[in-house]
Amino acid sequence: MYQKEFLPLLIYHLRICDLFKCIPFEYEEKSERFAKSKSIKVIRFFKLQCILTAVHCTALFLNICFGPLTKAERLQGLSIMICSLAAAIPSWNYSIDIAPIQIINAFLDFDARIIKNLTNLATSSTTKAIKAFVVLVEIAIFSYPILVFLLLRFLPCMPPFILSMFANCGRQKCSTIRYGLQLGVHIFETWIEYHAKVSGATWFLYALFAGIGFLLHYFELLTRYLRLK
Incomplete structure (x- = not known):
């Protein structure tokens, strides 16, 4: 079930991850399982991203707490910072712990060894709903940073982003150098x-x-199997 419904989406997702070098794991076609990336470049780049993400979230937090912002701007920035923090926490894996990817490998192993031997069951509405949710989130993940970039082009001093840390943001005359720095x-x-x-x-x-x-799909299969017995 996992191989059929979610693995194709995950493999496509990892292709996007490969563009940003933001996942230190790769899919091995021979074993049909995930393993730690063999590329030292990917590992080092991923660790750098972990550090930069932590620094960025810290900077946003300090800007909200101590920056030159009004109360309304602090509340506005807080929601954005929470979104950034919610993504940064699960993405942190500086030590390259294989536990997260082993969870997915466990699903694939269980799917291949156990579930395929049980009575076939049509895809449940719950599984379809979760799959639809995953697809929608994937679209949102792709769209959100682009929308943030466009928003910053119109409102370069929007809190809690970096330029809002400067009290004179938006008050200086525009120049080519300043425009390039903002961009x-x-x-x-x-x-x-x-x-x-x-x-x-x-x-x-x-x-x-x-x-x-x-797991819900497995419980449904198990219930049907026990009833047949």
Whole structure:
């Protein structure tokens, strides 16, 4: 069930992860399982991203607490910071712990060895709903950083992002150098948002939510099997 319903989505998701080097794992075609990436470059880049994400979230938090913001701006920035923090926490894996990917491998092993021997059961409405939810979140993950970038282009001093930390933001005359710096900062923050969201969503979607759907499907199969006995 996991191989049929969620594995194709996960493999596609990992292709996006590979673009940002935000997951230190890869799918092995021969074993049909996931393993730690053999690329030292990917591992080092991923660790760098972990550090940058932690620094970025810390900077957002300090800006909300001590930055030159009004109460309304602090509340506005808090919601954005919570979204960033919610993605940064599950994406943190500086020590390259294989436990998260082993959870998914366990689902694949169980699916291959146990479930295939039970009576076939049509995909339940719960599984379909979870799969639809995963697809919608994937679309949102892809869209959110782009929308943030566009928003920052119109409101470059929007809290709690980096430029809002400066009290004179938006008050200085526009110049080519200043415009280039703003664009560079916005691209950097968009990149941070992308790799944090894509990496963090991997475990939320395919270990937690897909795992719940997998277990519910197994219980349905087990119930039918026991009734037949």
